Amino acid sequence: MEPEKMLHSEEAQALAEQGQPPMPEEEEMQPLTWEITMARIRYALRTSAPYLGALGLLSTLLAYWLLTEVFKAPLFAKIPGPVAVADEWFSHHPMFGISIYSSVYYRHIWASCWRIIQAFLLATVLGVPLGLFMGWKKVFKDYTFPLFELLRPIPMLAWVPLAILMFPGYEASVIYVTFLGSFFVTTLNTLLGVESIDEAYFRAALCLGSKPRHLFFHVIVPGALPFIFTGLQISMGYAWFCLVAGEMIAGSYGLGYLIWNAYMEFQEPVLIIAMITLGFLGWFSSALIRILARRLMQWQVREMA
């Protein structure tokens, strides 16, 4: 809320210097972000959505339990039930060494998270400017886009052997593959974002005396933001996908490795634990991006409020 408050006082000061009283009617017109969030939560709790969601979750869990542990359906014969998984997950002395009380578990989680952070940040830092630039300068796009479109469809798994040959050690290879997956999605969405901007905004900005750099910072960047953030959401999902694929093939830590290892060593509960952990981490990382998007795109938040 800081920048907005500053704006307020700045304006009030400007008016005071002119001998005009500050505008009192503006004081309470600014709903705070957390107030909007709280209001939205209160509103959400009055609708049926959260309860239906919980019901869906619980009934799936129930079905899972019935199939695996009560009726022992043939398809699920080798799958550990929810009770077995929970026993392992919350045990002080886990049979296979992976529970919320074991440090190895967190070491795997952190290994994966740290790779995601590096790869995703690198992809964002490179992909967003590249996409913006491709959308801004037609000539640049003409140079780069065909190459981009040729490389993009190559499945990320196909890059793994190349990455292992290129980089010393597994760590860099896994990060590289994760980065690539994320990078293409981010760049493409940013480019689409620039291209989605209504021509009228460019024209209006030109009318108001904009130079190219003004167009870039006042029209192209903010205009592409909604697409950029949609892109980052997808890119984050894709990054997890590539990460787990990479970790299954190379590496000795990380959730992907844990899943593969659990499978090879018949540690079925660990497999499920790692999968659910990935689910949580994926959801959490998406949520972080959504929060950032809301902060940066106040104009859309207020529209929805």
Next chain:
Amino acid sequence: MILSQTIGNDGKALAKKPAISSEATAGKISIRDVSIVYDPEGTHVVAVDSCSLEIPAGEFCVVVGPSGCGKTTLLNAIAGFHGVTSGEIYMDAELLCSAEKTAKPGADRIVVFQNGALFPWKTVLDNIIYGPLIQGKMDRKEAMAACHELLIQMGLSGISHRYPSEISGGMRRRVEIARAMMNDPKVLLLDEPFRAMDALTKTVVQKYLLDVYDVSNKTVFFITHDLDEAIFLGSRVIVVTSRPARVKKIINIEIPRPRDFRVLTSEYYRQLKEETLEAVHEEAQKAFEAGEREMA
């Protein structure tokens, strides 16, 4: 009826203008034999055909014509969004565009767009002060004070920290006019700005536009196909033909300013409307038939 002698088709009558418009010294637009042809995918489309029009400085000039007749094309050429195929457009003594030269868009000719082009990512305040700030004409404090004044004048005080999506359509149009006026342009180019508006909101916004015009006396080039709007706002109504656009008829509107809604029910108004309607209807019919042919 003082204005009756003052509005002429040529610049000469300008000298007789009454006091309120005496400050309008710049912003004369002169369109000389302009043709605009464009070729999307090889089809040779003549949008504007040898169109000539003199708009004296400070005149409220309204152009009416059937949809898709080339009115907007002409406005875009003045604004500098695209060039002309032949002919010239001058603003005062300066050549804006000709076959060789495309005008550069700039803050002396500000467009208010059909569907609105307030930046949705900027607050009302930031939208309005954008022009003077990036041109370096004002610092932020000055701009904010000027903006505040302008907002009060437009009946918009108290919304400066809102985003365009948070205010009503009528407010948005007024903010857009304020954003244009903030740059002190020579010419205001309005491209059917009130098109998507309900009749009641329209009358309010029109009134604000007239107030701004009465005070500032900018040259206004206003495109519409709403005849009531044309007559109520304009000093002159230019009826253009269906594509390619040519000047078909010029109707002087001698309703004194400041104008009031009561004029809409007067006999004089009715006569004007009949005259305009006749000219427009013929063109609308042609445009309709041409459309039918194109579809067939």
